[in-house]
Amino acid sequence: MANLNNEQLDRMHSGKGFIAALDQSGGSTPKALSQYGVEESSYTNDEEMYTLVHEMRTRIIKSPAFDSQYILGAILFENTMDRKIDGEWTADYLWKKKNIVPFLKVDKGLADLANGVQLMKPISNLDELLTRAVERNIFGTKMRSVIKEANPEGIREVVEQQFEVGKQIFAKGLVPIIEPEVDIYSPDKEKSEQILKEEIQKQLNLLDKDVKVMLKLSIPTVNNFYSELISDPHVVRVVALSGGYSREEANDKLEHNHGLIASFSRALSEGLSAGQSDAYFDTTLSNTIKAIYKASIT
Template sequence: MKEKQMERMSNGKGFIAALDQSGGSTPKALAAYGVAEDTYSSEEEMFDRVHQMRTRIITAPAFDSEHILGAILFEQTMDSKIEGKYTADYLSEVKGIAPFLKIDKGLADRAKGVQMMKPNPGLEKMLERANERNIFGTKMRSVIHEANEEGIKEIVQQQFEVAKQITDAGLVPIVEPEVNIHSDDKAEAENILKNEIMKHLDKLADDEKVMLKLTLPDQSNLYKELTEHPKVVRVVALSGGYSRKEANEKLRHNDNIIASFSRALAQDLRYDQTDEEFNESLKKAVETIYDASVNKK
């Protein structure tokens, strides 16, 4: 199964759906979906609501392997079921879509113009559970706010150190050093980031491969060299706060990069839509994001 998923992830047409909102971002995701905070009274109820939302997305006819290569899940989504199957098994067996798991524990406080990942002492056990749940790969996010060379070096170092643990566990890591789209020196930060990533890619062993999830750059095709690196399975782009229209337009100008959108995928989905309305909204989102991922300018 994993060999087939790797081949598809490397060469298939489509994009990755990001359905991995965690505890901190879940209330915002639910509010955007039309579920207000006063409609649930505990964290457990909140996660039940968000799992219902994700289940509705994943089981919709428009959420299909013709357009979608993979889906990123939150830990509790991995441990939840859809139609009697664990979510990862439902994705791979029923939908033909590779499951990924968000493995970071959130962001540390800002220092040196960046936010590193918080310590994650339970990572080894989480990776064991990910393998038990038939997860294909993982994702971990840190954030760059300024073109601070020292901070960016430290972020990339941390990302690749954790990526080594993930590849050693037999999973494919998505390295995600996001650049804040509102950064005053975004373009400069992106150039520093690219150079640092290249240094680490060149040091990877023959059996180590990673995916990269990057903010859509100010300079079109800035990351083309990364997409062509033999140690890179795929480069995917986060929407980062851009609307779907903006993100799709920027994506079209970046060859060999596909989408991995979250907010931009779900922005028109609402709790009170009929199933027909919901699927039509999702279908439009899926088709436009797919088109921007495979058809370039």
């Protein structure tokens, strides 16, 4: 067994709650800030932009609403991992002060569309990044690919790439979140999910006995479609992305999938704004978190 933190592993496997995705990066940072009420005129370079987004994430993480009673883990962007909250590395603050398990987004974005899918771009510095993640007490990682069409060859490539990188991550002592997102607007979403499930099961069957992974999937068209994956001994947890659904719609769909828990990003920060008083901000966040939690424990 890789050198995993067993307390964190138990929490992720059997704890009640969901994962907060705080990992918008690079290209999506201006959009995340803009939704939070911080316009592009507020910063002049990347460093200032990342400082502002860290302030936003710090405010969320430090909020009394961001509570381990509801939240099991949080996914961070590399820049957030390398910054501090109240003098502690972000991952240490999450675990020591909040009892929330820290994850790191490791992918470098998507390649161009081919065979109906977008593979991950090569992750050139992965080994060095994973070494740093281990030093920073990160528990697991996340990486995203996208499936646009029910193309068997493309979907197989996505899943093979995800598991190949996932095994490298596990060998470093981290639990990979494998995220082959199916585009919720895809006309053949249900067919894509059928192919995807088969390919994931093939890859799970090939893993060595001790290897642990997590899966992050779009909420399936057919309720409880991923139940076999949820009960697979290699799978620590299956989490769902909101994928562009409104928070209300995502929660509603999630409620109908037993054992599937949320890992929402945009749906989590919906309604939060830089100009809000702390009391209003905390209340808004608290209502959101409780609603996502309720949908996650069905």
